[in-house]
Amino acid sequence: MNYKIFGKKSGLRVSELVLGTGNFGTRWGHGATPEESKKVFDAYVAAGGNFIDTADGYQVGESEELLAGFIADKRDDLVLASKFSMGGSTLLTTGNSRKTMIRAVEASLKRLKTDRLDLYWAHLDDQHTPLEELVRGFDDLVRDGKILYAGLSNYPAWKIANASLLADLRGWSPIVGIQIEYNLIERTPDRELLPMAQSLGLGVAFWSPLAGGTLTGKYRTPSADKDNRQVAWGGLLVKGESSNRETLILDTLADIASTHQAKMLHVALAWLRQRHQPKELSTVTILGPRNVAQLQDNLDSLQVTLSDEEISRLNEVSAISLGSPHEIIKESQKLIYGDGFGRVLS
Numbered sequence: 001m002n003y004k005i006f007g008k009k010s011g012l013r014v015s016e017l018v019l020g021t022g023n024f025g026t027r028w029g030h031g032a033t034p035e036e037s038k039k040v041f042d043a044y045v046a047a048g049g050n051f052i053d054t055a056d057g058y059q060v061g062e063s064e065e066l067l068a069g070f071i072a073d074k075r076d077d078l079v080l081a082s083k084f085s086m087g088g089s090t091l092l093t094t095g096n097s098r099k100t101m102i103r104a105v106e107a108s109l110k111r112l113k114t115d116r117l118d119l120y121w122a123h124l125d126d127q128h129t130p131l132e133e134l135v136r137g138f139d140d141l142v143r144d145g146k147i148l149y150a151g152l153s154n155y156p157a158w159k160i161a162n163a164s165l166l167a168d169l170r171g172w173s174p175i176v177g178i179q180i181e182y183n184l185i186e187r188t189p190d191r192e193l194l195p196m197a198q199s200l201g202l203g204v205a206f207w208s209p210l211a212g213g214t215l216t217g218k219y220r221t222p223s224a225d226k227d228n229r230q231v232a233w234g235g236l237l238v239k240g241e242s243s244n245r246e247t248l249i250l251d252t253l254a255d256i257a258s259t260h261q262a263k264m265l266h267v268a269l270a271w272l273r274q275r276h277q278p279k280e281l282s283t284v285t286i287l288g289p290r291n292v293a294q295l296q297d298n299l300d301s302l303q304v305t306l307s308d309e310e311i312s313r314l315n316e317v318s319a320i321s322l323g324s325p326h327e328i329i330k331e332s333q334k335l336i337y338g339d340g341f342g343r344v345l346s
């Protein structure tokens with residue numbers, strides 16, 4: 001396991017693989033029992049992992065409740081992150097208002113039986129709360145000692161850039177990172193979110209690195225085992241193989257995996273790890289295992305190193321159109337400057 005500083009706005013030392021705990025508990029009708037969750041947690045820590053991702057809403061609070069028991073004797077050696085926005089079920093217990101934020105952080109601390117969260121994410125843009133209220137709210141929580149760092153999950157790039165600038169100019173605690181859906185199938189963050197994070201020095205945490213299981217290849221062959229997310233959640237949080245592009249991605253993964261005598265998921269996770277080198281952007285991958293065998297399989301991806309040619313192949317088959325204005329900028333640069341443009345600027 002390697003360690004990184006999470007972006008340029010924090011000194012947080014985090015492992016490159018994060019333990020996602022959306023599967024800790026069974027209140028959503030699909031997940032891991034307390035006993036299995038404990039095995040997953042212990043195996044992750046034994047492998048050198050130190051970054052735990054939960055949320056107030058995961059398995060209706062069960063994820064945080066289970067973690068309370070697991071983290072108690074190693075609290076100082078873990079980076080504990082939780083989220084708010086979707087933990088409640090009523091008008092005033094959801095969203096990102098200051099009222100929801102304060103209630104939610106106090107409830108998370110109680111469930112987790114700890115005094116502070118190391119990193120607190122707004123889970124999702126509620127599209128109403130003014131950014132000033134949110135960022136100043138985070139700053140108050142930092143000053144109160146209830147959280148140490150703040151970040152934004154599932155926010156559009158222009159709002160993150162505004163929030164980050166607001167925090168910097170007003171001397172409030174910075175927005176240190178973003179949490180986004182990113183994997184070989186979902187590459188739209190290449191348009192705005194990733195260049196923004198690089199430019200602003202934000203740490204990046206990728207969620208759904210296996211597209212909810214699709215990149216393991218397990219949905220390509222019919223199986224009698226119906227205990228999977230696709231069936232249990234009716235396709236929620238699973239990006240299926242529904243186009244030629246996705247079929248090509250999965251075929252390429254299978255081909256590269258066979259040359260490494262590895263599994264498709266190892267190659268999918270190795271691509272995420274190698275694609276954004278630390279010098280360019282500080283990225284970590286949030287794993288989502290449902291049992292200890294899946295965790296071990298995910299961790300084994302660290303043994304696979306892809307060649308530059310393999311990374312280029314995967315980049316190409318999964319590439320998306322960057323759209324406007326990126327395409328017209330690229331075309332115009334070629335037209336005006338030819339190949340000399342890169343040389344002039346580098």
Ligand SMILES: NC(=O)c1ccc[n+]([C@@H]2O[C@H](COP(=O)([O-])OP(=O)(O)OC[C@H]3O[C@@H](n4cnc5c(N)ncnc54)[C@H](OP(=O)(O)O)[C@@H]3O)[C@@H](O)[C@H]2O)c1
Pocket residue numbers: 019020021022023053054123153154179180206207208209210211212213214216218227228229230237265286287288289290293294295297298
């Ligand atoms: N910020 C957000 O909005 C957000 C959203 C989603 C997730 N997250 C975070 O990111 C974490 C990871 O996301 P994710 O759970 O979607 O990740 P993922 O790795 O894309 O999907 C996890 C699922 O993949 C399947 N899987 C994993 N390893 C496998 C293996 N070795 N063999 C077969 N199947 C395997 C399992 O499916 P089955 O259950 O079918 O076995 C597992 O539940 C979450 O736990 C959470 O902490 C954040």
